[in-house]
Amino acid sequence: MGKPITPSVNDLLKLSNDELREALVELNSMSLRHLCRNCIKTIHDYKEHVKYEDKEKQELHGILNNISDIIERGRQGES
Numbered sequence: 173m174g175k176p177i178t179p180s181v182n183d184l185l186k187l188s189n190d191e192l193r194e195a196l197v198e199l200n201s202m203s204l205r206h207l208c209r210n211c212i213k214t215i216h217d218y219k220e221h222v223k224y225e226d227k228e229k230q231e232l233h234g235i236l237n238n239i240s241d242i243i244e245r246g247r248q249g250e251s
Contacts, residue, residue, distance in 0.1 A: 178203040181214045 178199065184192060184207075199207065 178206045178210075181207070181210050 179195060184195065187195060196204070
């Protein structure tokens with residue numbers, strides 16, 4: 173038995189539905205398990221990245237709100 177050839181997740185994302193179906197049908201069970209593990213890791217990494225981006229966005233909104241409050245207090249002090 174030869175070494176299984178597993179396409180990368182990135183390569184699969186570029187395929188049309190028909191091409192993807194054809195590529196998956198040709199894989200053996202070991203390759204499918206390997207591909208599933210890679211897909212799960214990719215999804216996990218994506219979710220972690222989204223969480224990080226959301227946290228950064230919340231921090232930036234907090235900073236902008238603080239700046240806005242300082243500006244508003246400055247305007248009220250001038251009146």
